[in-house]
Amino acid sequence: MTKEKSQAGLNVKKSDDFSEWYNQVVQKAELADYSDVKGFMVIRPNAYSIWEAIQSYFDKRIKSLGVRNAYFPLLIPESFFKKEAEHAKGFTPEVAWVSNREGERLAIRPTSETIIYDSYSKWIRSWRDLPLRINQWSNVVRWETKATRLFLRTREFLWQEGHCVYSSREECDKETLQFLKEYKKMCEEILAIPVLAGRKTEKEKFSGALYTLSIEGIMPDGKVLQMGTSHNLGQGFAKSFGISFLDKNGKSGLPWQNSWGVSTRLIGALTMAHGDDKGLVLPPKVAYNKVVIIPLLFKGEEKKVLAKSKEVAKKLENLNPILDDRDNTPGWKFNEHELKGIPIRIEIGPKDIEKKQVVLVRRDTGKKIEVKENSIRKEVEDLLEDIQDSLLKKAKKDFDEKIVEVKDTLELKKTISNQKVALAFFCGKNTCEENIKEKADGAKTINMPLEGRKKDGKCVACGKSAKEVVYIAKSY
Amino acid sequence: MTKEKSQAGLNVKKSDDFSEWYNQVVQKAELADYSDVKGFMVIRPNAYSIWEAIQSYFDKRIKSLGVRNAYFPLLIPESFFKKEAEHAKGFTPEVAWVSNREGERLAIRPTSETIIYDSYSKWIRSWRDLPLRINQWSNVVRWETKATRLFLRTREFLWQEGHCVYSSREECDKETLQFLKEYKKMCEEILAIPVLAGRKTEKEKFSGALYTLSIEGIMPDGKVLQMGTSHNLGQGFAKSFGISFLDKNGKSGLPWQNSWGVSTRLIGALTMAHGDDKGLVLPPKVAYNKVVIIPLLFKGEEKKVLAKSKEVAKKLENLNPILDDRDNTPGWKFNEHELKGIPIRIEIGPKDIEKKQVVLVRRDTGKKIEVKENSIRKEVEDLLEDIQDSLLKKAKKDFDEKIVEVKDTLELKKTISNQKVALAFFCGKNTCEENIKEKADGAKTINMPLEGRKKDGKCVACGKSAKEVVYIAKSY
Numbered sequence: 014m015t016k017e018k019s020q021a022g023l024n025v026k027k028s029d030d031f032s033e034w035y036n037q038v039v040q041k042a043e044l045a046d047y048s049d050v051k052g053f054m055v056i057r058p059n060a061y062s063i064w065e066a067i068q069s070y071f072d073k074r075i076k077s078l079g080v081r082n083a084y085f086p087l088l089i090p091e092s093f094f095k096k097e098a099e100h101a102k103g104f105t106p107e108v109a110w111v112s113n114r115e116g117e118r119l120a121i122r123p124t125s126e127t128i129i130y131d132s133y134s135k136w137i138r139s140w141r142d143l144p145l146r147i148n149q150w151s152n153v154v155r156w157e158t159k160a161t162r163l164f165l166r167t168r169e170f171l172w173q174e175g176h177c178v179y180s181s182r183e184e185c186d187k188e189t190l191q192f193l194k195e196y197k198k199m200c201e202e203i204l205a206i207p208v209l210a211g212r213k214t215e216k217e218k219f220s221g222a223l224y225t226l227s228i229e230g231i232m233p234d235g236k237v238l239q240m241g242t243s244h245n246l247g248q249g250f251a252k253s254f255g256i257s258f259l260d261k262n263g264k265s266g267l268p269w270q271n272s273w274g275v276s277t278r279l280i281g282a283l284t285m286a287h288g289d290d291k292g293l294v295l296p297p298k299v300a301y302n303k304v305v306i307i308p309l310l311f312k313g314e315e316k317k318v319l320a321k322s323k324e325v326a327k328k329l330e331n332l333n334p335i336l337d338d339r340d341n342t343p344g345w346k347f348n349e350h351e352l353k354g355i356p357i358r359i360e361i362g363p364k365d366i367e368k369k370q371v372v373l374v375r376r377d378t379g380k381k382i383e384v385k386e387n388s389i390r391k392e393v394e395d396l397l398e399d400i401q402d403s404l405l406k407k408a409k410k411d412f413d414e415k416i417v418e419v420k421d422t423l424e425l426k427k428t429i430s431n432q433k434v435a436l437a438f439f440c441g442k443n444t445c446e447e448n449i450k451e452k453a454d455g456a457k458t459i460n461m462p463l464e465g466r467k468k469d470g471k472c473v474a475c476g477k478s479a480k481e482v483v484y485i486a487k488s489y
Numbered sequence: 490m491t492k493e494k495s496q497a498g499l500n501v502k503k504s505d506d507f508s509e510w511y512n513q514v515v516q517k518a519e520l521a522d523y524s525d526v527k528g529f530m531v532i533r534p535n536a537y538s539i540w541e542a543i544q545s546y547f548d549k550r551i552k553s554l555g556v557r558n559a560y561f562p563l564l565i566p567e568s569f570f571k572k573e574a575e576h577a578k579g580f581t582p583e584v585a586w587v588s589n590r591e592g593e594r595l596a597i598r599p600t601s602e603t604i605i606y607d608s609y610s611k612w613i614r615s616w617r618d619l620p621l622r623i624n625q626w627s628n629v630v631r632w633e634t635k636a637t638r639l640f641l642r643t644r645e646f647l648w649q650e651g652h653c654v655y656s657s658r659e660e661c662d663k664e665t666l667q668f669l670k671e672y673k674k675m676c677e678e679i680l681a682i683p684v685l686a687g688r689k690t691e692k693e694k695f696s697g698a699l700y701t702l703s704i705e706g707i708m709p710d711g712k713v714l715q716m717g718t719s720h721n722l723g724q725g726f727a728k729s730f731g732i733s734f735l736d737k738n739g740k741s742g743l744p745w746q747n748s749w750g751v752s753t754r755l756i757g758a759l760t761m762a763h764g765d766d767k768g769l770v771l772p773p774k775v776a777y778n779k780v781v782i783i784p785l786l787f788k789g790e791e792k793k794v795l796a797k798s799k800e801v802a803k804k805l806e807n808l809n810p811i812l813d814d815r816d817n818t819p820g821w822k823f824n825e826h827e828l829k830g831i832p833i834r835i836e837i838g839p840k841d842i843e844k845k846q847v848v849l850v851r852r853d854t855g856k857k858i859e860v861k862e863n864s865i866r867k868e869v870e871d872l873l874e875d876i877q878d879s880l881l882k883k884a885k886k887d888f889d890e891k892i893v894e895v896k897d898t899l900e901l902k903k904t905i906s907n908q909k910v911a912l913a914f915f916c917g918k919n920t921c922e923e924n925i926k927e928k929a930d931g932a933k934t935i936n937m938p939l940e941g942r943k944k945d946g947k948c949v950a951c952g953k954s955a956k957e958v959v960y961i962a963k964s965y
Contacts, residue, residue: 046608046611048561048562048604048607048608049566049569049607050562050564050565050566050595050604051591051592053562053563053564054562055559055560055561055562055608056559056560056561057559058557058558058559058623061557061558061559061560062557062558064560065558081534081537081538082534082537082538082541083531083532083533083534083537084531084532084537084540084628084647085524085531085532086524086526086529086530086531086645087529087597087628087630087645088526088529088585088630088645089526090525090526093525109564109587109589109590109595110587110589111585111586111587111597112588112589113585113586113588114585114632115527116526116527119526119585121563121587121597128524131524131525132522132524132531135522141815147534151628152560152563152627152628154563154564156590169562169563169564171560339617
């Protein structure tokens with residue numbers, strides 16, 4: 014990090030031009046860079062460490078639920094890819110093909126259902142082999158034709174994809190929901206982002222699925238970002254790939270399957286949700302360096318202050334502190350670490366040493382707190398927890414304020430143009446879904462909430478009786 | 490895992506047909522499977538957990554050395570790929586290309602020097618940016634034309650590739666060696682495999698490198714397996730990619746670079762090194778399930794034995810014990826878990842409960858040990874350490890016995906045909922290197938040991954004065 018580069022802080026406010034603000038934060042906080050290959054991104058260490066925090070949290074969770082990790086081939090034979098018709102139809106437009114080698118064309122995986130289920134058809138024989146729960150951490154390639162944006166829509170991204178097989182629909186339903194709930198919990202607990210958890214409409218579900226559950230974040234511009242999905246795939250893939258099992262009575266049956274995934278898109282969500290005019294704001298639980306120590310090097314006192322700073326860094330070792338002893342001014346350093354979102358800054362100057370204290374500065378609120386040096390570890394750890402909680406609380410408040418119940422297309426239109434998310438009754442008809450899109454300036458159905466469904470009402474589009482409610486918003 | 494499948498244990502001895510034995514262990518212990526895409530493999534959970542143990546160990550090590558993880562694009566523009574001539578020449582024959590999308594042809598990365606150094610040319614400006622140390626955990630594709638073998642030679646594999654940039658040759662030399670030593674340490678400490686650490690000859694070095702250091706394992710068939718490499722890339726890539734930096738005096742200079750990697754090939758090495766006629770033998774440090782508990786369910790005593798087994802499993806929770814309470818016979822279970830290489834089997838029967846003891850059985854030696862139940866955790870942990878140590882000791886003995894010093898091509902030929910590794914003086918000439926290959930039945934130079942080089946001697950091929958010694962062997 015050179016002086017020239019990072020002095021270039023943000024030159025736009027989040028509230029003035031959200032889109033440009035996002036691009037600047039991502040690049041200036043050194044989260045990601047565009048690659049020379051159009052639509053591809055470089056995930057830089059500052060962002061990759063967030064992905065590692067997500068992996069570490071989620072990997073433990075799924076292992077406790079009986080999931081094991083594996084790795085399947087990057088390249089998928091065209092013939093596999095086409096076995097499940099709906100699935101093939103949905104993904105074919107986005108596939109990059111390898112064709113300079115012997116044999117049939119090979120697709121670079123846009124998702125791995127087909128290559129994984131080919132293996133499953135060889136591995137699964139009896140009820141003893143079920144449930145089979147496997148997850149893969151990998152890269153995928155989808156040749157997006159829409160404009161790409163770092164983390165939000167790129168032609169390659171990193172993700173996890175879980176693929177489970179069950180002997181009954183009940184189990185499959187139960188765990189499809191369970192994995193969605195794990196995603197919701199993760200978003201709240203470590204990313205500090207509340208989400209809309211619900212079921213996608215028929216039109217918006219995954220290609221080849223029976224139904225799709227999703228979690229969706231509401232971004233500050235009122236647009237919704239899909240942050241994770243869990244699909245009940247029914248028995249369609251089992252049929253197409255010849256996966257069957259003998260039950261306890263020796264009778265052959267088709268199993269039920271689900272698949273579920275989250276991606277590096279979560280890093281984009283995090284950036285948008287918490288960032289401010291100074292740059293990124295990292296929830297402590299995903300911050301690799303939870304603390305930065307800035308020694309205030311007044312002339313003649315440098316040695317003393319540096320020694321104390323090192324002592325403090327040692328005490329906070331478990332929090333991966335950065336001790337910034339470079340020869341830039343403190344103000345310059347403050348800006349840089351604020352841009353990068355480090356949760357707590359610790360300032361140590363000669364006067365602090367005299368008073369046996371240090372100054373803690375919260376990244377989220379900017380508030381300064383003087384704490385006694387001998388209790389610093391506990392003080393810092395408590396403050397990190399408080400920052401984590403505050404970020405979620407603030408995000409939850411914003412979230413709740415963004416949701417507006419609407420009764421008709423007029424209210425719907427107004428809500429969307431106010432950059433909010435509408436909650437409306439919906440009869441489920443395809444024509445109504447298209448009508449909504451047309452009337453509400455391109456906004457579309459997001460998902461139908463899992464909980465808190467009302468008894469009944471009238472469809473926002475056709476006015477006829479409706480049993481479901483649906484979120485409607487513009488989306489990324 | 491069904492009864493029918495795993496009852497099929499190995500039907501060949503390691504000493505009778507090593508190659509077939511290897512294939513059977515890999516597939517029957519459910520480490521990996523061939524994919525329908527020729528030359529590609531599925532890494533199954535039993536093997537992926539070994540890779541996770543390697544990642545977890547090595548990732549901590551490199552982070553402590555100042556390395557940070559990142560992720561670069563899978564696809565590399567043909568023009569980047571061709572910038573460093575030697576590099577392009579070495580890798581082009583093995584490249585899979587994507588050409589169905591707009592723009593120039595894109596190579597699926599066979600290694601990432603070129604795409605990474607394009608980014609480095611944008612990120613590096615001054616001495617303050619150096620050293621830059623970045624690592625990537627990823628997949629790579631190399632279209633091998635030789636026969637493929639699971640883990641050892643496949644068209645896709647997983648690896649880590651470290652890419653560092655330094656302001657001086659000294660630093661670069663120092664760390665190129667340091668990372669090689671980390672690899673050596675990892676092989677010994679967790680995989681229990683001793684290695685030959687040395688420098689590759691000019692002919693065998695990495696395409697585009699100044700020099701290549703490698704670690705190589707000696708397999709039971711006397712063939713050598715390259716297990717890791719660390720390349721000093723000199724300044725060639727910096728020149729080709731326009732990476733330069735301003736030093737403290739404001740003068741522009743070319744930096745020095747290295748790159749270093751290990752791959753899922755290590756899992757193949759591990760399998761070959763320690764396995765026996767019963768199957769895989771896992772060093773405890775890379776075993777996800779370090780223990781399997783088999784309740785001996787005598788009629789009428791089932792409840793008591795199961796309860797005790799659960800109690801023991803609870804006590805050993807930190808070792809991820811498998812409690813195998815399926816309805817197969819104990820003997821059948823013994824076979825299965827031996828095939829899969831679980832380090833310790835714990836047998837618990839009614840008599841053991843009476844005596845307040847359990848029986849521990851070592852996977853490596855088959856030795857049975859009765860231990861008191863109240864000290865079980867310590868006993869098991871001590872035994873795991875002992876197994877880890879014994880495996881390395883045994884491997885080290887085999888390793889030492891495999892190396893034979895030779896003076897001329899006659900001795901060399903004999904050594905190779907005895908399935909051993911020769912150590913010989915070597916003058917360094919290309920013609921001598923070719924001569925060795927011809928005379929020694931296809932064996933080739935492996936590497937020149939870093940330490941313990943003798944003063945001088947006569948080249949094994951031409952008989953002229955030679956300052957280096959080199960290992961010569963057949964290789965995977």
